Amino acid sequence: xxxxxxxxxxxxxxxxxxxxxxxxxxxxxxxxxxxxxxxxxxxxxxxxxxxxxxxxxxxxxxxxxxxxxxxxxxxxxxxxxxxxxxxxxxxxxxxxxxxxxxxxxxxxxxxxxxxxxxxxxxxxxxxxxxxxxxxxxxxxxxxxxxxxxxxxxxxxxxxxxxxxxxxxxxxxxxxxxxxxxxxxxxxxxxxxxxxxxxxxxxxxxxxxxxxxxxxxxxxxxxxxxxxxxxxxxxxxxxxxxxxxxxxxxxxxxxxxxxxxxxxxxxxxxxxxxxxxxxxxxxxxxxxxxxxxxxxxxxxxxxxxxxxxxxxxxxxxxxxxxxxxxxxxxxxxxxxxxxxxxxxxxxxxxxxxxxxxxxxxxxxxxxxxxxxxxxxxxxxxxxxxxxxxxxxxxxxxxxxxxxxxxxxxxxxxxxxxxxxxxxxxxxxxxxxxxxxxxxxxxxxxxxxxxxxxxxxxxxxxxxxxxxxxxxxxxxxxxxxxxxxxxxxxxxxxxxxxxxxxxxxxxxxxxxxxxxxxxxxxxxxxxxxxxxxxxxxxxxxxxxxxxxx
Numbered sequence: 001x002x003x004x005x006x007x008x009x010x011x012x013x014x015x016x017x018x019x020x021x022x023x024x025x026x027x028x029x030x031x032x033x034x035x036x037x038x039x040x041x042x043x044x045x046x047x048x049x050x051x052x053x054x055x056x057x058x059x060x061x062x063x064x065x066x067x068x069x070x071x072x073x074x075x076x077x078x079x080x081x082x083x084x085x086x087x088x089x090x091x092x093x094x095x096x097x098x099x100x101x102x103x104x105x106x107x108x109x110x111x112x113x114x115x116x117x118x119x120x121x122x123x124x125x126x127x128x129x130x131x132x133x134x135x136x137x138x139x140x141x142x143x144x145x146x147x148x149x150x151x152x153x154x155x156x157x158x159x160x161x162x163x164x165x166x167x168x169x170x171x172x173x174x175x176x177x178x179x180x181x182x183x184x185x186x187x188x189x190x191x192x193x194x195x196x197x198x199x200x201x202x203x204x205x206x207x208x209x210x211x212x213x214x215x216x217x218x219x220x221x222x223x224x225x226x227x228x229x230x231x232x233x234x235x236x237x238x239x240x241x242x243x244x245x246x247x248x249x250x251x252x253x254x255x256x257x258x259x260x261x262x263x264x265x266x267x268x269x270x271x272x273x274x275x276x277x278x279x280x281x282x283x284x285x286x287x288x289x290x291x292x293x294x295x296x297x298x299x300x301x302x303x304x305x306x307x308x309x310x311x312x313x314x315x316x317x318x319x320x321x322x323x324x325x326x327x328x329x330x331x332x333x334x335x336x337x338x339x340x341x342x343x344x345x346x347x348x349x350x351x352x353x354x355x356x357x358x359x360x361x362x363x364x365x366x367x368x369x370x371x372x373x374x375x376x377x378x379x380x381x382x383x384x385x386x387x388x389x390x391x392x393x394x395x396x397x398x399x400x401x402x403x404x405x406x407x408x409x410x411x412x413x414x415x416x417x418x419x420x421x422x423x424x425x426x427x428x429x430x431x432x433x434x435x436x437x438x439x440x441x442x443x444x445x446x447x448x449x450x451x452x453x454x455x456x457x458x459x460x461x462x463x464x465x466x467x468x469x470x471x472x473x474x475x476x477x478x479x480x481x482x483x484x485x486x487x488x489x490x491x492x493x494x495x496x497x498x499x500x501x502x503x504x505x506x507x508x509x510x511x512x513x514x515x516x517x518x519x520x521x522x523x524x525x526x527x528x529x530x531x532x533x534x535x536x537x538x539x540x541x542x543x544x545x546x547x
Contacts, residue, residue, distance in 0.1 A: 002305055004327060005063065007039040007318055009311035011439045014048045014383035014419075016040075016310040018376040019354040020060055023309055023330060026358065029367055036307070039063045041318035045437045047423025047455075051379040055372050067320035068301045070268070071261040075282050075291035080105025083112070083248035086141040088240075090247050091119045101279040103289055104251050110258060110281050110289045112251035121250060127242060129163040132183060135249035136160060139203070139226060145244040146205065146230040146237060151212050153203070153226030159183070162202045164241065166234060171195040185237050190216065197225050205241075207234045258283055261290060265301055272298070310354040312336045312346075315441045315448075330357055333534060337443070352390060352397040355380035359400040374407035379419065386455070386493050387416035392535040417457075420493050424457045426465070431472035434465065435488055442538065444545040448482060451541075453489040453533050462490045462499050469501055470523050477504035485510065487541075490524075491531050498530045498537070514540035 006024045008016025020038040027036040038060040044052070052059055080103045081090065090102055094116055104112040128134075132142075139157045143150055162181030167174055171191045178184060178195070181202035186192050188210030196204055197219050203226040206212055212227055220227050230237060258281040259268050272280065272295055282290045306321070307328040313336025314321060321338065328345040329338070332354050349357050355377040362369050369377070381401040385393035388401060405412050426434050439452040456462050469488060476486040485504035492498070501524045502511055508520050515527060530536045 002035070002302060004036050004305040004307060005039045005066070006036055006307045006309060007041055007060075007063070007066075008309050009316040009440070010041045010318065011436055012040045012042050012044065012048065013310075013438050014045075014051055015354050015380040017044065017048050017060065018051065018380040019309040019330070019358055021057065022355065022373050022376050023307065023358050023361075025373060026362055026365070026367065027307075030365060037061075039318075045423060046425055047383060047419050050419060050422035051376070051383075055375045055379070057372060057376065063318060065264065065319045066304050066306060067323045068265045068303055069261065070259050070263045070265065070282055070293065072302050072304060073265070073293055073297045074300065074302075075261075075293055076297070077291045078103060080110075080289055081114075081247065082106075083251065084138055084141070084246045086145055086244050087119055087247060087250065088145050088243035090114055091116075091243075094119070099279065099292070101277070101292065102247075103281050103292065104247060105289050108288045110256065110283060112248070112253040113256065113281065114247040114251045115278075118247070118250035118252075129165070130161075131242060131245065132164060133159045133162045133181065135245045137244050137246060139228075141244040141246060142203075142205075142241065143228055145240055146228065146232055148205070148228040148230035151206075151227035151229055152217050152221045153224075153228075157226065159202060164238075166238060167192045167196060168234075175199060183241075185234055185241075187234065194219065197223050201225055203228065205230060205237055207232060207237055256281070259293070260285065265298060269298060308338070309358075312338050312348070313442070314338050315443060330354060332357060350394070352393040353381045353384035355384070356394075356397045356400045359404065360396075369404070369407055371408050374404040375410060378404035378408055378410055378412075379415075382412060382416045383419060386491075386496075386531055387413060387420075389493075389496060390532045390535070392532045420455050421457055423455060424461055426454070426461075431469055435469060435472060435476065440533070441483070442542070444542050447484050447545050449541060449545070450476065450483045450486045451489065451533055451538065452487070453491060455491050455493050457493060459492065462492060465490050466499065466501065466524055473501050474503045477507075487511070487537075489530075489533060489537060493531070496529060496531050498527045500525050500527055500530075500537075510541060510544050514544045 006020045008020050017040055024036040024038040028034055040060045040062055044059055078099055083104050093102060100116040102114050103110055104114060136158050140155050162183055164183045165177055167184050167186035174195050178199040178201055180200040183203045184196040184201045185205045187207055193204060193216050200223060206229045209231045212229060257275055261282060261284050279292045279294050281292055284290055303323060303325040306324045306326050309330045311317060311333060312329050312331045326340050326344055331348050332351045347357060351357060359377050378401055381397055385397050388398055401412060434454060435452045439450060442449045473486055473488055477483050485507040488501040490499040502508060512520060517525060
């Protein structure tokens with residue numbers, strides 16, 4: 001089974017992060033695997049960071065886009081070859097592997113590519129007689145190509161000078177033809193062999209398995225002349241020897257079209273369509289070669305498998321959610337607009353926190369909850385229910401929170417104050433970071449409403465935030481085509497009161513009608529008893545907009 005990402009909404013809060021971690025653990029325990037991996041779709045706020053540090057838990061990895069990537073393709077693990085490999089052996093490998101392109105690798109990095117057309121070129125192209133030396137052909141390649149045997153000489157030698165000559169003439173004529181370093185193809189004629197050596201030939205290729213005398217061998221060694229014996233006749237040797245050329249002579253090395261594992265399929269399709277190449281090399285993030293893909297692989301791309309927690313609306317989900325395979329949704333919010341191709345496991349309960357649902361699922365499967373998991377689930381419930389004071393809080397949330405607190409050794413009231421105190425320290429945050437730290441976007445008909453919420457522990461904090469956000473909240477609707485109305489709830493947790501800032505066309509009228517206000521004289525309004533965005537604030541706004 002492929003990995004399954006368990007992920008909460010964008011602008012993650014403590015519930016979405018802790019629920020992703022704990023539900024991944026539950027799924028892994030149920031399946032006896034490690035396939036379920038928690039992820040987060042945004043940056044952690046201070047409260048959630050405090051909780052994770054307190055519990056000694058590493059934050060889930062951040063993922064901003066879940067569209068199919070190259071890593072989701074079945075990348076063909078085509079082993080790389082050395083640039084010294086002969087064209088003949090490259091051709092054999094292509095036939096064995098059923099491929100038309102081979103990657104040339106050096107120190108695990110892609111150096112070049114050789115294709116079947118490059119191999120064909122070595123057969124049909126007309127080359128000068130010095131091609132072996134120009135291409136830096138190794139002695140071992142020549143021996144392997146001709147199925148020969150080294151009589152004398154260093155098999156690791158690479159030739160860098162000399163041309164090919166077939167010694168068909170008599171020795172007198174050969175003296176005018178052979179130059180230092182030349183490759184001489186000849187038979188068993190002693191005089192011709194001796195002449196070639198004395199003319200400082202670099203290599204003698206003795207055909208038809210002719211025996212080489214000890215005298216010739218000795219003289220060749222003195223002149224640093226290599227002697228190779230082969231069973232092939234002169235014609236066959238002359239025809240085959242170009243196949244000993246190393247692939248480095250043909251390989252494409254400049255302007256290679258290659259992709260990374262993290263590249264998105266949508267982004268590379270156009271590039272692949274414009275190029276006539278059959279195969280494209282893949283590298284990892286460090287530039288190490290991984291394998292090859294083709295257009296055919298793209299068609300078989302597997303979508304990422306996703307489980308959504310603490311949300312079920314597309315505009316709150318991680319980017320690219322429509323291109324994934326959603327397996328499950330665990331949530332406690334209103335039903336949104338995410339559509340799936342196939343039926344999914346969807347558990348939605350009117351509770352104060354997603355973590356309460358996950359606690360129930362642990363109980364239903366008779367799986368013990370360890371101290372760390374209990375602390376995470378308890379933290380999420382405390383956060384989402386404002387220390388069990390929110391109107392969204394049910395007796396199920398209270399019961400779950402108390403059981404989990406006992407397991408984790410947590411004093412609910414004291415620990416909750418510590419959490420909110422950590423989360424309300426926003427002195428070093430920008431206006432934008434504060435507004436979007438716990439922000440959700442809702443679509444009501446043709447109107448899109450953005451609602452941010454910040455929990456505060458004192459009146460002083462709230463007054464400071466009102467001054468800081470006064471000009472920024474106006475820019476949210478002025479500069480964005482996506483948001484028609486924006487609200488920011490500054491919630492005094494201890495006094496159970498929210499100070500609501502607003503902007504956008506009709507934002508004031510909607511708010512006044514929703515909460516029966518006579519007028520709004522400041523750039524904010526005080527709503528006593530309103531602490532829940534989900535159960536108190538948003539339903540009132542939605543009702544007005546729907547009317």
